[in-house]
Amino acid sequence: MSNIPENLKYTKTHEWIDVQDTYAGVCGITDHAQEMLTDIVFVELPEVGIEVKAGEQVAVVESVKAVSDVYAPVSGRITEVNKLLEDKPELLNSDPYGEGWIYKIDIKDKYELDELMDAAAYAEHVAQGE
């Protein structure tokens, strides 16, 4: 069973967001996602300052198995990206909720957060094999 921290919000497409205050969050991919992808070898980070819509592709992760899009859990503006991942993409495997964070976002519409899953709902989602 993969690690699903209680304090985060999740998407069906296996991204997480850590809402740090009402209008700012940190985003990444879940432990389950990194397990499915296996060894990640490259991360394409978004540009700082761009506006994204919820569900829009924001980053790309490449593993030895496949190249996958990472989608934004909420709409907003990218304020910071984890440059460390450019040289150490393996952080996504070793610490997906910590050092493997991908980007920070200014949340445009806090009500979009209500659309996301909590840890229990996401655990269920993963258990159903989706």
Place this chain on the structure above:
Amino acid sequence: MQTIFLFHKKGKNKYSIPACDSIQGDEIPRSMLRDDLTLVDVSEVDVVRHYRKLSSLNFGVDNGMYPLGSCTMKYNPKINDVVAMLPQFAMQHPATIEETGQGALHMMYQLQQMLCQITGMHNFSLSPAAGAHGELTSVMIIKKYFETKGEKRNILLIPDSAHGTNPASVAMCGFEVKEIPSDSDGDVDLTKLEDALNEHVAAMMLTSPNTLGLFDRNILKIADMLHSKGALFYCDGANLNAVVGKVRPVDMGFDIMHVNLHKTFSTPHGGGGPGAGPIGVVEKLAPFLPVPIIEKADRYYLQYNRPLSIGRIHSFFGNFMVMLRAYTYIMMLGSDGLRNVAEHAVCNANYLRTKLCNHFQVPYNRICMHEFVINDEGLPNGITTNEVAKRLLDYGFHAPTVYFPLIVHGAMMIEPTETEHRDTLDAFADAMLTIKKEAAQNPALLKKAPVTTPVRKVDAVLAARKPVLKWDD
């Protein structure tokens, strides 16, 4: 592994090059002349032996079965090469004038006609140099068609089972990609398609049969839905080999398509080229085809005067030698032979699917076309697709396509092709069952595999994270 540099010794190369008689004196600036290049110094026999040895380490369809799904690694009859090597063709310069190039133009014209007959399309262009190039050219045509009509359409629909080249070609032309999910049977989800369809949709790209090896049973309905909204229907013809001579893409409602000559018509799969991905179009799109088109009056000629054409997309006329091989293949088989190709390709795939489906998970287990997809679910000791694929090499089979299509987790896409005999299919199935047994009894072996190949298990992670891209002594 030894590289050619190992044989390097100063003075070994005894070739004498004639003095240069075209450049006088100091025409090459002294500052540009270098003597610090580490060019390898070897004899001719060193070169021959080294590369002959390397070639014997390679695995190809001439060594064994190569069930690489969606790539159609069928055996290429040697007569294709015999014809392509005829000096009358091989020695012809691409700038030959039309009068003396009539034989070559005749062949190209005939090939255009035959592809029209096979697909039902109105006209064909042989210029694109590969399947993906055919896609790009086609999307350019789609764009120009709507521009000429004065319609602003910026979306192309692509199913989630599509080849990765589809969205790439679309994005290259400045369209927006909208992904359409598949339903639980592996067909296009019609409800989702309905939701996505509007007057901004220029076209839908569909691989037919699709990358799960399934024929979409709603194909006519999809075509109607698109056409009723004024959109075009594009056929990724990568899998034409499953239906060639049986059904024409035009009758399925397609307006434009590409054909991968290397898949259906048995031309070599180059490491990225040279290939050929001719495109065919219905009549209303014909004016937009790239130039030149081969036409015929009292003799064959190259038609450049096409005011609506998207222009030239390849130097000269495309990859001529590839066309020649496809032409030979079609002429050797004739229409009955081509129909047999499709029948045997489908029969072989279903034979293998039936043999394997009691031992491996087949996520969409229904009558398939020329290929089918299994996965690694439930394999003993958590053995994965990757390990099964590597172990197959030890048994003399190339691995199937792995982890594609993306909608099947741990996918192995198996395409036996029509050129394998039942005995070979049985041997492949036996190898798969043996590997499953090994997964239960000796998983450590599978994690180490392959153990008999010239290069053993490659560290794919290290290779991707810290690639060594140049030779360094």
